[in-house]
Amino acid sequence: MGNLCTCLSDEEATRRAPTVAKNSSHRWSRIRSSRRENHNYSNGKFDDSVIREQALAAAAIFLQQQRQQQSGSLPFDRSTSLRYPLANGSKKQVPLPRSSSSRARSLTDPLLQPHQLVNSQDVKLDGRETNHFVLVHGGGFGAWCWYKTIALLEEGGFKVTAIDLTGSGIHSFDTNGITSLSLYVKPLTDFLEKLADGEKVILVGHDFGGACISYAMELFPSKVSRAVFVAAAMLTSGQSTLDIFSLQEHSDDLMRQGQIFLYANGNNNPPTAIDLDKSLLKDLLFNQSPGKDVALASVSMRPIPFAPVLEKLSLSEKNYGSVRRFYIQTIEDNAIPISLQEKLVNAAPPERVFCLRGADHSPFFSKPQALHKLLVEIASLV
DSSP states (O other): OOOOEEEEOSSOEEEEOOOOOOOOOOOOOOOBOSSOOOOOOTTSSSOOHHHHHHHHHHHHHHHHHHHHHHHSSSOOOTTEEEESOOTTOOOOOOOOOOOOOSSOOOTTSOOOOHHHHSOTTTOOGGGSSOOEEEEEOOTTOOGGGGHHHHHHHHHTTOEEEEEOOTTSTTOOSOGGGOOSHHHHTHHHHHHHHTSOTTOOEEEEEETTHHHHHHHHHHHOGGGEEEEEEESOOOOOTTOOHHHHGGGOSOTTOHHHHHEEEEOTTOTTSOOOEEEEOGGGHHHHHOTTSOHHHHHHHHTTOOOEEHHHHHOOOOOOTTTGGGSEEEEEEETTOSSSOHHHHHHHHHHSOOSEEEEETTOOSOHHHHSHHHHHHHHHHHHHOO
16 A cells, blocks of 8 residues: 655654665675774763763663562563563552653653653553554664653553563573574564464564564464564565665765674684674764663663574565554664665555654654654554
């Protein structure tokens, strides 16, 4: 059904059609590194000691609550973070810590309570095919990156599951040992496999998480109500995540500059993982995000397994093609620039395309309220 691109601000929404950018290509350079630099952020961008201490405190609270869930009455799988009311009907929940910012907030993304963004009386949860969101992080991230989105959705009455993929977040597996996409995505596929017959979820994938939810959609199409790609790798059959970066227009982009290839099996063998230069994190992933969230990410991100990035997906129209797809573009994105997002959208048109003004590659940090509003809108579509 054609593409409808909705450029969203909290005050107004306008529509535009995606444009096709000219093709150009480059290859990722092979960057060998015998050691990793120890960056202390002395350039003044986000080395404020107070901000860093507060971010570390927020991270500690976040992990402490996860440990409490493990020892309490709420079941907790080490590979997932489950945040929804207890099955016995109790309304008591452990409050999720929020990240605040010392910067002046943009008028397009004001600090509002969830009920001000989406009227809870207008949200008829029982009338939807599903009220359950499953959030899948991007490369290097973990379930922790969704903490604002989790809080907003839960306060609106939704059920939310945030997955830690293999070797990510608090999942203990060594990233260098991940040799396939199926191994990397196993926590997600295990979760979907255990869903009850007839139960469906809304998959939300960010960044490399787009390839991960595509893989899961091919395996479990009957368990996915719809899929939302947030600044994500939305691939076609026979394409790998690495392939999409050959569509990049500039050979000197920040993503290439920020890559540090890791060779756990020796420099004479292929790389096993990709780390990101922490001195470039803010400019690459968080150029519009609050300083506290940048500091939190800087101590929480882990390397990205290399083998899954190389793996080409096999997607069928019968399975993957049967799931409703939606794409959320991030206009100020330096990691997957809007020009590349346009190419992905035009190569495999989803049902609708939305775009967030003022959002960097991490809209769950830079535009959490606007992202939440779009997710609720997508969940409400008939």
